[in-house]
Amino acid sequence: MLMRKVPVFVPASPWGLRLPQKFLFLLFLSGLVTLCFGALFLLPNSSRLKRLFLAPRTQQPGLEVVAEVAGHPLAREQESPPNPAPAVPAPGEDDASSQANARRRKGWLRRTHPTGTREMATAARSSGSAALRPQEPSIPFSFDFHAFQSRLRHPVLGTRADESKEPQSLVRAQREKIKEMMQFAWQSYKRYAMGKNELRPLTKDGYEGSMFGGLSGATIIDSLDTLYLMELQDEFQEAKAWVEENFHLNVSGEASLFEVNIRYIGGLLSAFYLTGEEVFRIKAIKLGEKLLPAFNTPTGIPKGVVNFKSSSNRSWGWAMAGSSSILAEFGSLHLEFLHLTELSGNQVFAEKVRNIRKVLRKIDKPFGLYPNFLSPVSGNWMQHHVSVGGLGDSFYEYLIKSWLMSAKTDVEAKDMYYEALEAIETHLLNVSPGGLTYIAEWRGGILDHKMGHLACFSGGMIALGAEDAKEEKRARYRELAAQITKTCHESYARSDTKLGPEAFWFNSGREAVATQLSESYYILRPEVVESYMYLWRQTHDPIYREWGWEVVTALEKYCRTEAGFSGIQDVYSSIPNHDNKQQTFFLAETLKYLYLLFSEDDVLSLEDWVFNTEAHPLPVNHSDSPGRGGGQL
Ligand code: DMJ
Numbered sequence: 001m002l003m004r005k006v007p008v009f010v011p012a013s014p015w016g017l018r019l020p021q022k023f024l025f026l027l028f029l030s031g032l033v034t035l036c037f038g039a040l041f042l043l044p045n046s047s048r049l050k051r052l053f054l055a056p057r058t059q060q061p062g063l064e065v066v067a068e069v070a071g072h073p074l075a076r077e078q079e080s081p082p083n084p085a086p087a088v089p090a091p092g093e094d095d096a097s098s099q100a101n102a103r104r105r106k107g108w109l110r111r112t113h114p115t116g117t118r119e120m121a122t123a124a125r126s127s128g129s130a131a132l133r134p135q136e137p138s139i140p141f142s143f144d145f146h147a148f149q150s151r152l153r154h155p156v157l158g159t160r161a162d163e164s165k166e167p168q169s170l171v172r173a174q175r176e177k178i179k180e181m182m183q184f185a186w187q188s189y190k191r192y193a194m195g196k197n198e199l200r201p202l203t204k205d206g207y208e209g210s211m212f213g214g215l216s217g218a219t220i221i222d223s224l225d226t227l228y229l230m231e232l233q234d235e236f237q238e239a240k241a242w243v244e245e246n247f248h249l250n251v252s253g254e255a256s257l258f259e260v261n262i263r264y265i266g267g268l269l270s271a272f273y274l275t276g277e278e279v280f281r282i283k284a285i286k287l288g289e290k291l292l293p294a295f296n297t298p299t300g301i302p303k304g305v306v307n308f309k310s311s312s313n314r315s316w317g318w319a320m321a322g323s324s325s326i327l328a329e330f331g332s333l334h335l336e337f338l339h340l341t342e343l344s345g346n347q348v349f350a351e352k353v354r355n356i357r358k359v360l361r362k363i364d365k366p367f368g369l370y371p372n373f374l375s376p377v378s379g380n381w382m383q384h385h386v387s388v389g390g391l392g393d394s395f396y397e398y399l400i401k402s403w404l405m406s407a408k409t410d411v412e413a414k415d416m417y418y419e420a421l422e423a424i425e426t427h428l429l430n431v432s433p434g435g436l437t438y439i440a441e442w443r444g445g446i447l448d449h450k451m452g453h454l455a456c457f458s459g460g461m462i463a464l465g466a467e468d469a470k471e472e473k474r475a476r477y478r479e480l481a482a483q484i485t486k487t488c489h490e491s492y493a494r495s496d497t498k499l500g501p502e503a504f505w506f507n508s509g510r511e512a513v514a515t516q517l518s519e520s521y522y523i524l525r526p527e528v529v530e531s532y533m534y535l536w537r538q539t540h541d542p543i544y545r546e547w548g549w550e551v552v553t554a555l556e557k558y559c560r561t562e563a564g565f566s567g568i569q570d571v572y573s574s575i576p577n578h579d580n581k582q583q584t585f586f587l588a589e590t591l592k593y594l595y596l597l598f599s600e601d602d603v604l605s606l607e608d609w610v611f612n613t614e615a616h617p618l619p620v621n622h623s624d625s626p627g628r629g630g631g632q633l
Contacts, residue, residue: 145276151622158603175598179230182591188564201564202580213255213308221267222588228274252309257294258329265336266616288340297376300355324373324382331395368423384444389452394613400465401610432506437483449506456527459485460534485531495571498554523567526589533593548597589615
């Protein structure tokens with residue numbers, strides 16, 4: 001017989017519960033409390049309950065905090081920090097997809113690919129990057145600079161292959177000469193105009209101009225990456241110190257969206273990507289936010305001018321009586337704005353340029369061409385003037401560079417670029433009786449047989465895009481790039497100074513020359529040497545270095561003054577009449593492209609970098625993580 005064990009006596013609780021029951025009850029109760037407390041974290045940030053129950057953090061993970069960690073106190077500036085990235089998933093992005101993105105991102109961060117030792121040395125010098133990693137994974141401003149560096153295919157400043165083989169080579173001496181020119185331009189600016197936007201070398205003073213809304217130091221910010229590239233370390237440190245201490249964003253004037261973007265934002269972004277110094281990233285994002293009111297229009301196509309004080313906007317008075325936005329202006333934001341999203345986590349920048357793309361994609365194009373004036377109110381073209389020079393130029397440039405910067409994933413940009421180029425070839429391209437190839441300007445079907453100096457960047461652009469064209473077009477585009485560049489060289493060669501005019505014509509038997517004094521000036525522009533640089537990288541034909549050296553010689557002879565470089569008023573006069581302006585793009589672009597022309601191909605390799613339209617290098621998105629801002633659409 002099975003004897004049942006008689007239970008020992010367990011005293012009952014005051015509520016009549018026995019010990020095991022009591023234990024189970026307590027377990028249930030504690031589970032419930034944990035669940036309720038945990039749920040508080042899932043409430044939206046604004047929830048009152050959340051604010052009541054969770055103690056506020058003493059520091060929000062805004063940029064100021066991040067900056068202070070890096071030893072860059074920003075307290076002197078009375079400005080609000082950039083908006084952080086949304087803590088909740090962006091519209092259209094559910095939790096599952098953001099988790100998947102986070103997983104992909106981690107995978108991306110794990111992969112390493114060491115670069116050259118000089119980059120490491122630079123990274124070590126850089127005080128900011130490592131210290132600035134977010135302390136918790138949910139902080140939206142996570143940008144891992146070392147991981148970014150490790151994904152570059154080449155050391156930023158190259159491996160200096162030629163120097164080890166030929167330490168005293170001619171090309172090295174030429175490069176050193178260009179470096180000396182940069183040093184001279186910088187020192188002159190520093191001596192007479194430090195902190196002003198531009199140097200006036202004849203009057204030996206500074207000039208602010210009216211394009212930058214009260215921002216100053218345009219020459220400094222435009223020069224940062226060139227100084228870095230040329231390893232002018234003391235000068236770079238001077239420039240950086242000025243940005244840290246004196247570059248104030250609490251200004252209240254009217255600014256050109258385009259100019260502030262390409263020079264200031266572009267310059268700051270490049271300086272950050274080259275050095276990892278947080279001050280550049282922070283200022284770029286904050287300045288980017290100041291530009292956003294320009295986009296407050298019915299179509300989202302920005303107007304050209306933004307008022308920093310009132311946050312209002314307007315179109316340029318000269319743009320169809322103030323009714324139009326300019327193709328080259330609103331079409332040259334894409335590269336910088338994607339990087340602003342990449343570095344801030346704030347999708348607003350990418351959304352703005354995605355919208356511009358959408359409008360342009362949808363609108364009818366006369367003969368496949370993009371006119372230069374568009375109404376930001378109706379989204380219609382306001383005039384049928386088409387040009388690859390001024391007013392149109394960098395729109396085309398940013399299409400092919402968007403494709404390249406996205407690591408060749410932005411197929412829409414690629415398609416738009418080749419379709420536009422096809423239309424340009426059909427309707428604007430011409431060969432003069434003397435055999436010079438040029439891109440004319442188009443006015444509703446009538447051609448102006450002229451090319452602006454600005455249009456001379458197109459040789460480089462077409463060379464850059466040739467490799468990804470349809471197989472049957474590649475050779476054609478390579479040849480076209482070479483022919484256009486040759487024509488632009490002719491415009492230099494046919495002048496007395498060997499510098500090119502602002503515009504040149506193909507009319508009445510005269511070819512590649514300006515026809516009036518008002519178009520005969522040269523303001524230290526870069527476009528021709530820019531094309532030499534791309535053509536050199538593509539072909540290694542020594543002619544491009546020869547032509548580049550001609551420019552160096554002419555600049556020294558006609559544009560160098562006692563106190564800096566100056567533009568000249570007439571390239572056809574060998575007695576120079578200086579215009580008293582050392583343009584910021586002379587340091588940002590002209591000298592940089594010349595230096596690169598005499599450098600090895602792996603210095604700022606085109607595999608890793610695209611140059612914005614002010615020659616500021618922005619990195620190609622080598623990431624395999626599609627949800628990220630940089631270079632992705
Ligand atoms: C630069 O500011 C930029 O290259 C812009 O795209 C056009 N013009 C100047 C230089 O000429």
